[in-house]
Amino acid sequence: MLLLGLTGSIATGKSTVSSLLSSPPYNLPVVDADKIARQVVEPGTAGYKAIVSHFGPSTPDLLLPATSENGGEAGPRSKGRFLNRPALGRRVFGEGGEKERKALNGIVHPAVRKEMYRQMIMAYLKGNWAVVLDVPLLFESGWEPLCGTIMVVAVRDPKVQIQRLRERDAHLTAEDAQNRVNAQWDVRDKAERCLRRGEGAGVVVWNDGDKDDLKREIDRVMSVVSRGHPQWWAWLLLLCPPLAAASGTWSYVRSWWIKRQWEQEKKLEKAKL
Numbered sequence: 001m002l003l004l005g006l007t008g009s010i011a012t013g014k015s016t017v018s019s020l021l022s023s024p025p026y027n028l029p030v031v032d033a034d035k036i037a038r039q040v041v042e043p044g045t046a047g048y049k050a051i052v053s054h055f056g057p058s059t060p061d062l063l064l065p066a067t068s069e070n071g072g073e074a075g076p077r078s079k080g081r082f083l084n085r086p087a088l089g090r091r092v093f094g095e096g097g098e099k100e101r102k103a104l105n106g107i108v109h110p111a112v113r114k115e116m117y118r119q120m121i122m123a124y125l126k127g128n129w130a131v132v133l134d135v136p137l138l139f140e141s142g143w144e145p146l147c148g149t150i151m152v153v154a155v156r157d158p159k160v161q162i163q164r165l166r167e168r169d170a171h172l173t174a175e176d177a178q179n180r181v182n183a184q185w186d187v188r189d190k191a192e193r194c195l196r197r198g199e200g201a202g203v204v205v206w207n208d209g210d211k212d213d214l215k216r217e218i219d220r221v222m223s224v225v226s227r228g229h230p231q232w233w234a235w236l237l238l239l240c241p242p243l244a245a246a247s248g249t250w251s252y253v254r255s256w257w258i259k260r261q262w263e264q265e266k267k268l269e270k271a272k273l
């Protein structure tokens with residue numbers, strides 16, 4: 001089964017692309033890291049408790065006010081009030097928030113990883129030829145070598161990204177929006193790194209145009225991906241687990257090597273400056 005890593009930067013269009021990939025003619029299952037990251041911090045979970053104990057004392061508005069609609073003071077099913085995500089976002093993306101962001105990632109990411117592995121195994125057992133891993137921080141969090149193919153959704157013009165982000169999340173000020181963009185690598189760097197993996201193993205969906213342009217881009221890149229990973233190959237891997245293990249190991253080692261070369265090049269470039 002092909003692990004198709006879908007990434008980009010905030011508001012470049014990953015969710016829009018993943019919903020196209022999960023619809024006909026592709027019908028691919030999607031493992032959505034953002035969605036899982038919300039589930040693992042719902043009231044009552046270990047993630048929720050850790051966030052409340054770490055951020056509660058320094059963030060007075062960490063929990064949403066109690067109303068009859070959201071379950072009152074004790075929250076839904078008496079498990080606590082919901083997290084105030086915009087407030088937590090300001091805390092971890094605002095100026096000097098890097099340390100706090102690391103702390104939040106340390107709480108949320110292990111639980112996300114565990115649930116992602118579970119969903120990937122389910123998709124494999126159902127005989128899918130590919131599964132989409134929608135992971136905003138795919139490169140930053142080291143998931144890259146696991147993916148047979150990486151698809152980066154990118155925009156060439158940074159203004160388009162900020163504009164779409166602010167239109168979608170109206171509560172963000174211009175500064176909040178810029179801070180969120182700055183919390184990730186530049187999406188054009190991600191696109192370049194992705195293409196370095198070679199045809200079929202790294203594809204970029206350019207999303208500066210309208211939604212019809214985006215659909216055409218998806219058709220174009222998906223034909224490249226399917227050429228590199230035909231369905232008969234997926235069936236062969238499913239029927240022959242040792243071949244699947246060998247193929248997965250080869251893909252991992254190759255991606256790891258490309259990642260290492262890239263990091264060394266970037267270090268050299270920095271040293272020259």
Ligand SMILES: CC(C)(COP(=O)(O)OP(=O)(O)OC[C@H]1O[C@@H](n2cnc3c(N)ncnc32)[C@H](O)[C@@H]1O)[C@@H](O)C(=O)NCCC(=O)NCCS
Pocket residue numbers: 009010011033034037085086088089092101104105108109112135136137180183184
């Ligand atoms: C800080 C939080 C509460 C803000 O919630 P909010 O509902 O406003 O944003 P949402 O979760 O929808 O994320 C929107 C986008 O922000 C970006 N983003 C989210 N978390 C991070 C992070 N830790 N670092 C960099 N970018 C991030 C991603 O592009 C994501 O798609 C939330 O983003 C969070 O819990 N982040 C930590 C978990 C995480 O890393 N999630 C990303 C996928 S694992």
Ligand SMILES: Nc1ncnc2c1ncn2[C@@H]1O[C@H](COP(=O)(O)OP(=O)(O)OP(=O)(O)O)[C@@H](O)[C@H]1O
Pocket residue numbers: 008009010011012013014015016017034136164165167168207208209210211212214
């Ligand atoms: N080609 C397009 N034309 C116009 N609007 C678009 C296009 N692509 C995406 N959008 C809009 O831009 C916004 C951001 O897109 P989307 O939510 O898919 O991004 P994302 O990368 O998943 O964001 P996040 O990292 O925050 O999860 C949405 O409101 C979406 O409808």
